Amino acid sequence: MQFDDNVAHYWRFFLSGTMTTLWISWLALMLGGAIGAIIAHMRLSRVGWLRAVAIVYTEFFRSIPPLMLFFFCYYGISYALGLNLNPFTSATLALTLTASSLMAEVVRAGIESVGRGQWLAAISAGMTPLQVFRYVIWPQALRVCLPPATGVYISTLKDSSVASVIGYIELTRSGLLIRETTGSSFDVFLIIATIYFVINYGLSLCGGALERRFRIVH
Amino acid sequence: MSTEPAARPPILRIEKLVKKFSERLILDQVDLAVQPGEVVVLLGPSGTGKSTLLRCINGLEEIQGGQVFFENRPVVANTKNVIDVRKHIGMIFQSFNLYPHLTALGNVMLAPMKVLKESRAEVEARARELFRKVRLEHRADAYPGQLSGGEQQRVAIARALAMNPSLLLFDEPTSALDPETVGDVLDVMEDLAREGRTMIVVTHEIGFARHVGDRIVFMDEGRIVEQGPPEVIIDAPVEERTRKFFGSILRE
Known part of the structure; x- marks a missing residue:
């Protein structure tokens, strides 16, 4: 088997696809993390209807395959609401919906991992509810959230490849276009797969390093 | 204090306090007043509501009847006012409940800095002093x-002391400790009592109650059975239930 030199000429295209993939999945993770954190706190609220909304949101969006969400966010919203979203907005929205439903569960588990005694100590010291969260609960929950959050980022980054079906030119779509031009399927897919692997393995290492950095001394 | 009991207003006044968990009665019409500087030791069998009573004093528990007044202000759970009351009441727990992500020094400095908004330098000086007091200056x-x-x-x-509280609540502070470290903690508590701190202590350490307590409150089944000086309540109680309790403990 011979590597097609032609494919290598498209390196700029691979690079821009990679940057796009990193950007959109990072954006989805940040938005998903923020929305997920809000959903998690709703889920832990004493107010019944807030809990109900959170449960429905989480269960709904984490049960639907990303492909369906991409179709819905691109074609569905346009069809149902007459709102034409561009591929970038649709893809970001679809990824954020999935990521936020996964992050909601990660954050909830993190907060629930902090023992009742921590709440009692902080409340007894005269802290307001916000201070209790900020200085005592969140710093401890964050440590528990890090490993699963890394997992969510990796899966969000992989899910972003599905955005190729709505014409968004991220890494997978870039590869498909290069393949059409060069006709070298195997080489192109090998390069793309390698790039995904390197990124995700790098993320995994970063997650591990962060985890060690914030480890609580026992 | 016993010569003129009505001279100073009590720092804490509990009137006809009723606490239920769903339908189960935990505290039944409890009345208790604590004078400034007094060390009150709550004794009694497990599960008689002593710890719950402590949590009602700083509003950690909602109560179903009666009233709690701290420095003449009503303590009501889940109100803004109760957050302010808690700044003046220190609580020590059976399971310590230190914040594991902060150093010992960080634990002591957190609330004074964030709740009382004092400067770091001011708080750190006080914290170092407190580490000396509890004989842990090398472990900060x-x-x-x-x-x-x-x-x-x-x-x-x-x-708890870093907040300069006017009342300290101890919830079985030595129950989770290895026997050889119990003495260190009791020594520190005795020092505090000698300084004239107002303390309410739930414990099973009869020796501590006898030597440090100004007043013993004996509780059983959510009620105060009797109260008085240690030498009366521990050695010569009037009530049959109190006699049975101390009889079985002191025989061990």
Whole structure:
């Protein structure tokens, strides 16, 4: 088997696809993390209807395959609401919906991992509810959230490849276009797969390093 | 204090307090007043509501009847006012409940800096002083996970003192400790009593109650059975239930 030199000429295209993939999945993770954190706190609220909304949101969006969400966010919203979203907005929205439903569960588990005694100590010291969260609960929950959050980022980054079906030119779509031009399927897919692997393995290492950095001394 | 009991207003006044968990009655019409500087020791069998009573005093528990007044202000759970009341009441827990992500010093400094908004320098000076008081000046930079139970509990006491509280609540402070570290914690508590701190202590340490307590309150089944000076309540109680309790404990 011979590597097609032609494919290598498209390196700029691979690079821009990679940057796009990193950007959109990072954006989805940040938005998903923020929305997920809000959903998690709703889920832990004493107010019944807030809990109900959170449960429905989480269960709904984490049960639907990303492909369906991409179709819905691109074609569905346009069809149902007459709102034409561009591929970038649709893809970001679809990824954020999935990521936020996964992050909601990660954050909830993190907060629930902090023992009742921590709440009692902080409340007894005269802290307001916000201070209790900020200085005592969140710093401890964050440590528990890090490993699963890394997992969510990796899966969000992989899910972003599905955005190729709505014409968004991220890494997978870039590869498909290069393949059409060069006709070298195997080489192109090998390069793309390698790039995904390197990124995700790098993320995994970063997650591990962060985890060690914030480890609580026992 | 016993010569003129009505001269000073009580720091804490509990009137006809009723606490239920769903339908189960935990505290039944409890009346208790505590004078400034007094050390009150709550004794009684397990599950008689002593710890619950402490949690009602700083509004950690909602109550179903009666009233609690701290320095003449009503303590009502889940109100804005109760957050302010808690700044003046220190609480020490059976399981220490130190913040594991902060050093011992960080634990002691957190609330004074964030709740009382005092400057770091001011708080750190006071915290270092408190570490000397609880005899842990060499452990200030350790994390809770690196400390023994007795050391953690002394840090927890320093953490409570850092807020300059006018009342200290101890919820079985030595029950989770190895026997050899119990003495260190009780020594610190005795020092505090001698300084004239107002303390309410739930414990099973009869020796501490006898030597340090100004008043023993004996509770059973959610009620105060009788109260008075240690030599009366422990050695010559009037009530049959009190006699049975101390009889069985002191025989051991």
